[in-house]
Amino acid sequence: AGGSATYAATRPDEPTALATVGSATVAFHGAHQAGITTPLQARGHLVALDLAPGAGRKEAAALLRRWSGTARRLMAGEPVGEGDTGIALDAGPSALTVTFGFGRTFFDVTKLADRRPSALDPLPAFSSDHLDARRSNGDLWVQIGSDDSLVAFHALRALLKEAGDAARVRWQMNGFNRSPGATARPMTARNLMGQVDGTNNPKPTDADFDRRIFVPAKPPAGTPGWMTGGSYAVVRRIRMLLDDWDALPVDRQELVIGRRKSDGAPLTGGTETTALALDKTGPDGKLVIPDNAHARISAPEQNGGAAMLRRPFSFHDGIGADGTPDAGLLFICWQADPLRGFVPVQRKLDRGDALSAFVRHESSGLYAVPGGPREGEYVGQRLLES
Ligand SMILES: C=CC1=C(C)c2cc3[nH]c(cc4nc(cc5[nH]c(cc1n2)c(C)c5CCC(=O)O)C(CCC(=O)O)=C4C)c(C)c3C=C
Numbered sequence: 001a002g003g004s005a006t007y008a009a010t011r012p013d014e015p016t017a018l019a020t021v022g023s024a025t026v027a028f029h030g031a032h033q034a035g036i037t038t039p040l041q042a043r044g045h046l047v048a049l050d051l052a053p054g055a056g057r058k059e060a061a062a063l064l065r066r067w068s069g070t071a072r073r074l075m076a077g078e079p080v081g082e083g084d085t086g087i088a089l090d091a092g093p094s095a096l097t098v099t100f101g102f103g104r105t106f107f108d109v110t111k112l113a114d115r116r117p118s119a120l121d122p123l124p125a126f127s128s129d130h131l132d133a134r135r136s137n138g139d140l141w142v143q144i145g146s147d148d149s150l151v152a153f154h155a156l157r158a159l160l161k162e163a164g165d166a167a168r169v170r171w172q173m174n175g176f177n178r179s180p181g182a183t184a185r186p187m188t189a190r191n192l193m194g195q196v197d198g199t200n201n202p203k204p205t206d207a208d209f210d211r212r213i214f215v216p217a218k219p220p221a222g223t224p225g226w227m228t229g230g231s232y233a234v235v236r237r238i239r240m241l242l243d244d245w246d247a248l249p250v251d252r253q254e255l256v257i258g259r260r261k262s263d264g265a266p267l268t269g270g271t272e273t274t275a276l277a278l279d280k281t282g283p284d285g286k287l288v289i290p291d292n293a294h295a296r297i298s299a300p301e302q303n304g305g306a307a308m309l310r311r312p313f314s315f316h317d318g319i320g321a322d323g324t325p326d327a328g329l330l331f332i333c334w335q336a337d338p339l340r341g342f343v344p345v346q347r348k349l350d351r352g353d354a355l356s357a358f359v360r361h362e363s364s365g366l367y368a369v370p371g372g373p374r375e376g377e378y379v380g381q382r383l384l385e386s
């Protein structure tokens with residue numbers, strides 16, 4: 001079973017990844033685009049592009065048509081066709097998803113301002129923002145996720161080549177999550193602070209899930225019909241001040257969030273999925289989950305029911321100029337309306353979240369992500385051709 005020359009590179013006695021991770025396929029067509037309710041993938045690329053000078057609606061439509069064809073093929077595990085780089089040869093689709101969105105400026109460049117959803121109005125400024133405009137926003141946004149790094153990179157290369165002369169990369173961010181099968185049983189992900197992160201996300205089985213995350217068939221005023229089945233993505237590059245965080249004793253880290261680090265259970269007791277007992281006080285008469293605990297402040301019941309689906313990737317881009325890790329969370333949240341999801345919660349966090357001392361929001365984007373394409377349709381066709 002392999003000589004010493006191959007031993008380090010492969011483990012021929014173990015089940016092949018293709019039989020497990022590699023074979024997972026996510027549908028390209030459907031009511032919603034893939035990559036929103038898809039379970040977190042191990043690897044992610046986020047890219048924003050601006051249409052090239054001189055490119056308008058026609059070029060944008062042609063690009064979305066090309067991109068959709070390629071995304072459909074790649075997600076089915078097929079090669080791109082002529083000129084395929086071969087990067088993903090031998091691998092299955094590995095749960096590849098490609099998700100496309102439109103930023104506010106897209107509608108000016110393509111002269112479609114009358115079809116721009118009001119939900120794309122710029123996000124308010126937050127006092128804790130340290131935003132870099134060059135790494136924020138953009139006309140187009142592409143999210144690529146896969147459980148295999150080469151499959152994800154292959155898709156990225158193919159899509160960026162296809163942008164050709166029509167669009168240029170504005171910024172790119174690369175992220176990761178745990179690999180499937182790395183834990184003995186499926187578990188909620190951990191972030192780079194070591195916290196169990198994602199516990200209280202809305203679940204597709206919740207009665208009000210679709211209403212909170214997706215634009216309904218009869219969209220509200222200010223939302224054009226082409227957004228039916230779509231969602232809005234808020235994307236924030238949030239740097240974690242990991243050296244400061246790691247210097248904090250675990251019991252103090254737990255007070256910052258309001259949950260136990262080991263298993264994500266509320267400080268008020270129970271297991272990971274037990275509800276937070278927000279009114280519970282300790283023997284000293286103080287709230288067990290402090291006033292400024294992140295989980296308290298962000299809870300929907302503290303924000304008029306505001307809810308979002310958080311689907312992040314971690315990032316690590318080496319060591320920053322200040323000598324500390326340039327690492328953190330590519331925070332991506334999905335909602336039917338950012339003014340009822342991200343904005344009220346972030347406003348509240350901005351005023352008094354204990355986590356604020358350990359994080360820094362460095363870039364921001366808001367994108368309208370149209371519904372999933374029907375068979376034979378490309379993503380965004382209902383916007384670009386009706
Ligand atoms: C504006 C929205 C939010 C930002 C920005 C945000 C950043 C952020 N969060 C963590 C870690 C955790 N967050 C947790 C819960 C949680 N966070 C938000 C919103 C934002 N977080 C919400 C809506 C919730 C759910 C609250 C609830 O319903 O109880 C948790 C607890 C576990 C969980 O439910 O996921 C952790 C841990 C970090 C590290 C971070 C920025 C880097």
Ligand SMILES: [Fe+2]
Pocket residue numbers: 294298
């Ligand atoms: Fe959070």
